[in-house]
Amino acid sequence: MDGYRVLYLAVPNLTYNSFFQLDFPASMLEENAVKLIIYDVELEQIIQWKN
Numbered sequence: 513m514d515g516y517r518v519l520y521l522a523v524p525n526l527t528y529n530s531f532f533q534l535d536f537p538a539s540m541l542e543e544n545a546v547k548l549i550i551y552d553v554e555l556e557q558i559i560q561w562k563n
Contacts (some may be wrong), residue, residue: 522549541552 523532528550531537543546548562 518547520547520561523553524553525550526553534557 528548532541532548540546548560549558550560550562551558
């Protein structure tokens with residue numbers, strides 16, 4: 513598939529571990545099949561990829 517790209521939402525691990533664990537944001541991520549890259553701001557490295 514030429515030109516096909518997958519979009520990921522990059523979020524800091526502190527944001528993921530607080531805001532995205534709340535019921536509403538978590539259900540919206542699941543319902544909309546949002547792909548995530550969770551990264552550590554201080555280490556400047558990816559912690560986790562979630563499909």
